[in-house]
Amino acid sequence: MITLGVIAAVTLSVIEAKRxxxxxxxxxxxxxxxxPLGIIGARLYHVIDEWSYYSQxxxxxxxxxxxxxxxxxxxxxxxxxxxxxxKKLSTLxxxxxxxxxxxxxxxxxRWGNFFNQExxxxxxxxxxxxxxxxxxxxxxxxxxxxxHPLFFYEFAWNILGCILLLLAGRKIKERLLSxxxxxxxxxxxxxxRFFLEGLKIDVWTLSGIPTARWIxxxxxxxxxxxxxxxRYRASHKVTLGL
Numbered sequence: 589m590i591t592l593g594v595i596a597a598v599t600l601s602v603i604e605a606k607r608x609x610x611x612x613x614x615x616x617x618x619x620x621x622x623x624p625l626g627i628i629g630a631r632l633y634h635v636i637d638e639w640s641y642y643s644q645x646x647x648x649x650x651x652x653x654x655x656x657x658x659x660x661x662x663x664x665x666x667x668x669x670x671x672x673x674x675k676k677l678s679t680l681x682x683x684x685x686x687x688x689x690x691x692x693x694x695x696x697x698r699w700g701n702f703f704n705q706e707x708x709x710x711x712x713x714x715x716x717x718x719x720x721x722x723x724x725x726x727x728x729x730x731x732x733x734x735x736h737p738l739f740f741y742e743f744a745w746n747i748l749g750c751i752l753l754l755l756a757g758r759k760i761k762e763r764l765l766s767x768x769x770x771x772x773x774x775x776x777x778x779x780x781r782f783f784l785e786g787l788k789i790d791v792w793t794l795s796g797i798p799t800a801r802w803i804x805x806x807x808x809x810x811x812x813x814x815x816x817x818x819r820y821r822a823s824h825k826v827t828l829g830l
Contacts, residue, residue, distance in 0.1 A: 589700035593693035629663020680767030695746035709736030709787035778804035
């Protein structure tokens, strides 16, 4: 499912690059850097998240199962930055180009959690609750059979986000600055993830608050602040006639 997500992301990014009049070969070239750094970042995040386990099983740090989406985003962003600086391209413009494909890849990749029964929430009696095999139930929840399908909640949220980002890039493009689509992606995804963390069992916490909520909360605040500041600067330049 991750592979299908990557293919979908590359395909959509090529379409977006072409629509913006950019050379599409950059997508395939930068993917050679973004993908490995994204995987490394995803693995590092997961290992840090589960350090109590990996500190006792260091041999599984490399080659074991488990990836973290926040690490993947950070690693991929580093790869895109390196490539665009190397090729003297606008980093913010290319972040806008890949953002819809990125959230689409996240949506598709979440179906991997359906097949391995890895991402589910608290027990529920709702009709759309997902059955989890006894072997995959977390300690303390063995007596429950159906749980919130967090993977599907995030899939639906991300698909809607992809559509909204594509529409924004077409319907209000005159009102957007370079990088706005990416910042909108960060805000949108973070809002959904912030609330979904409340349904998740056995999460990594800092000071009693899920770490993902710290990350997404900070991401939302920073992204909004950056967008507001850039607009302030742009309007200030217009006022001064610069």
